[in-house]
Amino acid sequence: MRKMIFALSIGLIIGSATTAVSASTEAVQATIAKFVFKVNSQEKELKNDPLVVDGTSYLPVREIADLLGYELDYEDTTRTINFEQKRVKSNSYLELTEAPDLSEWINVLDLIRFYDGNGIKASLSGDNSVTNLNIGVYGVGFPLAFEDQYKQGDVPKLFQKSKGKLSMLVYKNNIYVNKSNIKDLGFPIEDEWMPAADLTKTSTKFDFSLLNGKEKLKPVFLYTEQGIIRAMNSEAGILLNKEDLRARGLIG
Incomplete structure (x- = not known):
């Protein structure tokens, strides 16, 4: 059985295409190999076939990283390959064990009042599955039934999306958003x-x-x-x- 490794030398395949990043100008001979890949006993298919050089298999790293639950970033100038574990997408909330520092948060209703009076469209709406916040052209939906904001009691609950730009805090029947998030979007507090x-x-x-x-x-x-x-x-x-x-x- 051939040895399977992530190789960071001559024949490392970075992209989804068969582009090789070589550490030297040495010429090598390679053959295309066919393998059966399984992750947690589930068979997976690669779009790009591995290469075999002198008995060592060189795998398409980006695809392998994706199969294993990692995101890959390649910095061309420094020839650096970085693996980051993917965040699990979830519609759940984080129940905080301590009362939050509200100086870092702003009540959504106060935010809307300030913006609406100054020509920036802002609104809070929702239904039985989602609560939507819109500020200017930016909008985000949180997995909270709109009326549930009045049922949360004194337990602070934090809603964050893996790739979202806003965090939402539900606490004592009020909805808050993080001030730093708002400023990062270019809006004043x-x-x-x-x-x-x-x-x-x-x-x-x-x-x-x-x-x-x-x-x-x-x-x-x-x-x-x-x-x-x-x-x-x-x-x-x-x-x-x-x-x-x-x-x-x-x-x-």
Whole structure:
């Protein structure tokens, strides 16, 4: 019986096509082999046949990785092959054992109120099998019956999709989404901004002309004596970024 290995040398087949990545320019002779492949006693079929060189079998790595439940990534510049175990897709939730830090989360209804008043379409809807959250052009469905948000009690439940960009937390009859996720999608979080009108007892001068005609919730950079501070228009007036204000010593 021939030896079966993942070879990282002369004849390693990376892609789904029969392209070989060679560690040298040495010429070799290879023959196409036919094998029966089984994973957990279940027979599997390869699209690309293995090659046999000097009694050693060279397998199509990407296909083998897929059969074994791994994702393969190949970095051409460094000639690096990386295997990552695939995440199991699931419609289940993770029941948290401790109360979550709600400072990292925002109530979906507060999020929708803020966006709807400032020209960004946002909605929460669902049926007896899924709860849908839509923000702008982005939408995601979570495997939670819409009315079940009122039946969850005090046990926090976290819903995450393997390739999703948003996480949903159901806790004390409320639905929350992760603030970092929202910012990664390019949307602002209301409690990270404050009305410019509330910034009192400061001699700093602001030139808000850059905001003239600017869409709501579209930040611009203002140049002040203390440094750059982000600002944006909103239904409530001009908002200033709290993080920037703290960095410039304008608020505590």
